[in-house]
Amino acid sequence: MLRALKKTIAVCLIGFGAGTIMVLLLPITWWLIIVGVCVILVGIIWLYS
Numbered sequence: 001m002l003r004a005l006k007k008t009i010a011v012c013l014i015g016f017g018a019g020t021i022m023v024l025l026l027p028i029t030w031w032l033i034i035v036g037v038c039v040i041l042v043g044i045i046w047l048y049s
Helices: 002-024 028-049
Strands: none
Touching: 002 028
């Protein structure tokens, strides 16, 4: 149960980061895009740990 919750949260983080990048590519603000990339990386690390 706990492992499934962990994977669900990781996938949500990846989706949130990707959504952030997609929305923020319209007005290009680089620090917010970097935040989106970091959220995706944290999600991927969490998914595989």
